[in-house]
Amino acid sequence: MRQIHFFYRCALVTGLLLSMPLVRTGQGEERKSNERLAAEKAVQQIEEVGGAVRYLTAGAEELEVDFQFAGEQLGDVQLKYLEALDNVVTLRLKRTAITDKAMMQVGKICTLRRLYLEETAISDRGLQQLLSLQQLEFLNVYGTAVTDKGIEQLASLPRLTDLCVGKTPVTEAGVHALLKAAPQLSVFPDRVEDRRRAEVFLQAARKLLTDAEQQLTEAEQNFKELAPQKDELKKAADEADKLAEEKKRQTDELGKQREEADKLVEERQRQAEEASQLARDKPDDEQLKLVAGEKQKVLVEARVRANEAKTAYDESRQQADAARLKSEMAKNLSARAANATEVHEQAKKVFDGARLRLKHAKRDLPPAQ
Amino acid sequence: MRFFDSRLKRRDWLRLSAAGVLSGVSVPWFESLADAAIKRPRGKSCILLWMDGGPSQQHTFDPKPNGEFKSTSTSVPGIQIVEQLPQLAQCMEEMVIVRSMTTEINGHYDAKYYLHTGHKRITAFEHPAIGCIASSEIGLPNDDMPAFVTIDAGYDRPDGGRLYRSVPAYLGFRHAPLAVNDPHQGLENLAPTGNDIDARLQLLSGSEQRFAQRYALPAVKAKQAAFNSAVRLMRSRRSRAFHLDEEPESIREMYGEHKFGQSCLLARRLVEAGVSFVEVVHRGWDDHSGAARPVAARAPWMDAGMAALIQDLKLRGRLDDTLIVWMGEFGRTPGDGNGHFCQAWSSVWAGGGLQTGQVIGKTSEQGEKPGTEIVDRPVSTPDFVATLCLALGIDIHQEFLAPGSRPVPLVEKTARPIEEMLG
Numbered sequence: 001m002r003q004i005h006f007f008y009r010c011a012l013v014t015g016l017l018l019s020m021p022l023v024r025t026g027q028g029e030e031r032k033s034n035e036r037l038a039a040e041k042a043v044q045q046i047e048e049v050g051g052a053v054r055y056l057t058a059g060a061e062e063l064e065v066d067f068q069f070a071g072e073q074l075g076d077v078q079l080k081y082l083e084a085l086d087n088v089v090t091l092r093l094k095r096t097a098i099t100d101k102a103m104m105q106v107g108k109i110c111t112l113r114r115l116y117l118e119e120t121a122i123s124d125r126g127l128q129q130l131l132s133l134q135q136l137e138f139l140n141v142y143g144t145a146v147t148d149k150g151i152e153q154l155a156s157l158p159r160l161t162d163l164c165v166g167k168t169p170v171t172e173a174g175v176h177a178l179l180k181a182a183p184q185l186s187v188f189p190d191r192v193e194d195r196r197r198a199e200v201f202l203q204a205a206r207k208l209l210t211d212a213e214q215q216l217t218e219a220e221q222n223f224k225e226l227a228p229q230k231d232e233l234k235k236a237a238d239e240a241d242k243l244a245e246e247k248k249r250q251t252d253e254l255g256k257q258r259e260e261a262d263k264l265v266e267e268r269q270r271q272a273e274e275a276s277q278l279a280r281d282k283p284d285d286e287q288l289k290l291v292a293g294e295k296q297k298v299l300v301e302a303r304v305r306a307n308e309a310k311t312a313y314d315e316s317r318q319q320a321d322a323a324r325l326k327s328e329m330a331k332n333l334s335a336r337a338a339n340a341t342e343v344h345e346q347a348k349k350v351f352d353g354a355r356l357r358l359k360h361a362k363r364d365l366p367p368a369q
Numbered sequence: 370m371r372f373f374d375s376r377l378k379r380r381d382w383l384r385l386s387a388a389g390v391l392s393g394v395s396v397p398w399f400e401s402l403a404d405a406a407i408k409r410p411r412g413k414s415c416i417l418l419w420m421d422g423g424p425s426q427q428h429t430f431d432p433k434p435n436g437e438f439k440s441t442s443t444s445v446p447g448i449q450i451v452e453q454l455p456q457l458a459q460c461m462e463e464m465v466i467v468r469s470m471t472t473e474i475n476g477h478y479d480a481k482y483y484l485h486t487g488h489k490r491i492t493a494f495e496h497p498a499i500g501c502i503a504s505s506e507i508g509l510p511n512d513d514m515p516a517f518v519t520i521d522a523g524y525d526r527p528d529g530g531r532l533y534r535s536v537p538a539y540l541g542f543r544h545a546p547l548a549v550n551d552p553h554q555g556l557e558n559l560a561p562t563g564n565d566i567d568a569r570l571q572l573l574s575g576s577e578q579r580f581a582q583r584y585a586l587p588a589v590k591a592k593q594a595a596f597n598s599a600v601r602l603m604r605s606r607r608s609r610a611f612h613l614d615e616e617p618e619s620i621r622e623m624y625g626e627h628k629f630g631q632s633c634l635l636a637r638r639l640v641e642a643g644v645s646f647v648e649v650v651h652r653g654w655d656d657h658s659g660a661a662r663p664v665a666a667r668a669p670w671m672d673a674g675m676a677a678l679i680q681d682l683k684l685r686g687r688l689d690d691t692l693i694v695w696m697g698e699f700g701r702t703p704g705d706g707n708g709h710f711c712q713a714w715s716s717v718w719a720g721g722g723l724q725t726g727q728v729i730g731k732t733s734e735q736g737e738k739p740g741t742e743i744v745d746r747p748v749s750t751p752d753f754v755a756t757l758c759l760a761l762g763i764d765i766h767q768e769f770l771a772p773g774s775r776p777v778p779l780v781e782k783t784a785r786p787i788e789e790m791l792g
Contacts, residue, residue, distance in 0.1 A: 052509060054412060066412055069513075069607065069643050118686060140686035164686035189684055197444075197459045204441065204455035212665075346662040353669035356625075357455075360673055363622070 042084035049073040064090035076102040092116040100126035107132045118142040124150030143167040148174025155181035163187045198365040205361035212354035219347035226337035233337045237330035244327040247320035254313040261306035268299040413761050414640040417648040420697040422529030422655030425706035426715040428664040431468045433739045437661040445726045453668035456676035462726040463679050465718040465790050469730020469743045472750045475709045477530025480698035487754030487780045494772045498535035503646035504544040506763040513605035514643045515547040522632040525653030539771050542591050552631040555611035610642035623677045630674030660706025679719050692721025692760050703740035713743045721760050722792040751784035
């Protein structure tokens with residue numbers, strides 16, 4: 001915290017000290033003031049011919065001078081306004097009426113990092129004047145008369161990383177020669193890269209078309225075979241569903257019967273055990289023995305009935321499960337039939353798209369050399 | 370920080386530093402130029418490709434191993450997108466995929482509002498849309514061309530919620546967008562009828578003058594300003610940017626026959642003519658009955674349009690100055706893409722001088738449904754808007770006055786811009 005205070009205090013004091021000379025009048029101050037006036041005037045003049053001056057970022061001193069909408073209003077003469085501005089790092093001269101002569105002036109702006117000359121009357125002669133721009137990183141000569149000979153010289157610009165030569169007479173061989181001399185450079189269009197890209201695209205487009213075709217065939221089959229039977233399939237599915245429901249109901253009923261029979265067996269068993277216990281307690285009582293034998297018989301009967309109920313229930317459940325499975329399949333088929341038209345429509349769209357894609361891919365592929 | 374707050378107001382601090390006093394660098398004419406018209410930052414522009422309804426991330430830029438779409442490798446090793454976008458896959462070195470958008474709102478309209486303004490919708494007042502902010506911050510004042518244009522690229526299906534319309538709100542009506550309803554038609558009614566336009570305009574201004582003097586209200590001035598800018602546009606040669614038929618046939622074909630591709634082409638022409646922000650809206654990405662088939666059908670023209678835009682700008686040496694953003698208001702549920710999903714989705718950025726050829730953030734690969742969670746670098750709506758502003762050179766530490774003298778920050782103070790992708 002203390003350090004921050006100290007920093008701000010120092011900064012403020014330094015600031016005040018620096019601003020003092022601005023207040024005092026003196027010879028140096030007069031010179032500065034003249035410079036300021038000149039710069040102000042330059043900005044005004046630039047704006048008058050349809051240009052704009054901006055800071056590169058908020059708070060930075062680096063400037064961008066933008067003439068891209070000045071058009072015919074900007075000729076070679078007006079570029080001298082730039083002399084009064086320091087720290088111009090970007091200059092946009094797109095579609096202005098400048099010629100090679102203007103490049104003398106541009107070549108003096110040694111702070112320049114980005115230069116836009118697209119769609120102007122610049123030629124190789126103009127480029128020669130730019131070799132003094134040691135800071136230049138980006139040069140755009142799209143749509144100019146620049147040739148292989150012109151760009152050849154650019155290899156001596158140490159910081160140049162991006163060069164746009166689209167819509168110019170520059171050839172692939174010319175670019176190749178330049179790249180050999182300046183390997184740090186990226187040139188656009190890069191025809192080797194474009195061809196590689198186009199080949200990858202073509203391959204992908206072919207594969208996607210095959211996939212789309214396969215899906216379309218499937219959709220078409222469904223559409224042809226299932227769609228017309230849509231209503232019958234729906235009916236069949238509904239019937240199968242009803243049957244399955246009925247079977248399920250029956251099974252539930254049998255299940256209940258089975259449970260009851262089981263309960264009865266338990267009851268009878270309890271009674272039989274009680275009777276036999278009684279008979280054992282009084283071994284002399286013949287009556288009790290008889291009753292116990294009777295109860296045992298009844299229990300055996302109940303067991304037989306319970307077994308029958310179980311068999312009936314198991315059978316019914318198997319049938320119900322089979323009916324449910326059949327119903328699910330019927331439902332599935334019916335849904336496929338119902339969606340067949342829409343899926344077919346979508347598959348057609350995907351296929352059409354894939355065909356169009358392949359057409360584009362074939363068109364994009366430049367003829368091999 | 371008390372010293373900072375009490376002795377030196379923030380505004381004064383900025384003023385001093387802007388004047389070069391505090392930075393210790395003395396540029397003699399700086400002070401006076403700071404007051405001139407050059408306070409604006411570098412002339413960058415933005416093309417927002419808005420996929421209205423919410424496109425599925427797993428069917429586009431965040432495929433998963435067992436997803437419905439297969440993935441393909443791109444021109445950047447290690448980055449994969451779906452195989453249905455082969456042209457964009459070959460532009461990966463110019464793009465950044467942000468796979469960790471997490472934006473809180475799952476309803477169409479409120480989400481559109483939030484992603485367009487950086488603020489949640491409230492009843493008291495409206496917030497300005499990002500296009501209007503760009504118009505006010507980086508558009509050239511009194512330029513022939515409008516600073517903000519929207520292009521309607523048509524629709525696949527009519528649902529997807531109410532369409533969001535960009536509103537300048539408290540930035541002033543001159544920052545409202547100019548709407549192009551059909552890229553093929555360009556700007557309708559641009560050519561004057563009859564050859565007596567000058568005489569008619571003179572008559573109009575004559576009769577309006579007294580009214581304007583007597584009732585010098587903001588509304589009257591705004592109406593006159595709008596009328597003047599329309600006339601300026603009618604007379605400007607740059608308005609020819611609206612005519613797609615001036616473009617060579619081969620270029621038009623490159624962007625694809627679909628309205629979306631042609632809208633991308635129009636957007637490029639407009640940006641070249643000095644428009645700062647173009648929003649291309651394609652409606653109908655609200656795929657509730659499975660995203661796979663509809664997205665597969667849209668993929669060829671979307672792929673062609675966006676990839677052509679990137680390549681064409683690159684060829685013309687304009688890609689560094691033009692930021693392209695592809696997005697919707699949210700993504701879709703992992704897997705089939707049936708539902709809305711704001712928890713973890715993707716936006717795609719290209720050009721604009723960004724650190725391209727990388728992926729920001731990551732969604733989960735494991736679990737029953739991969740992609741339901743963010744495992745790296747979540748990007749909130751304020752983070753997103755702040756990054757967009759910074760990429761265009763807009764100062765994000767600004768405050769505006771909303772109705773009722775209520776100060777509203779340009780972006781929420783919680784915003785954490787994605788530094789990794791800013792150049």
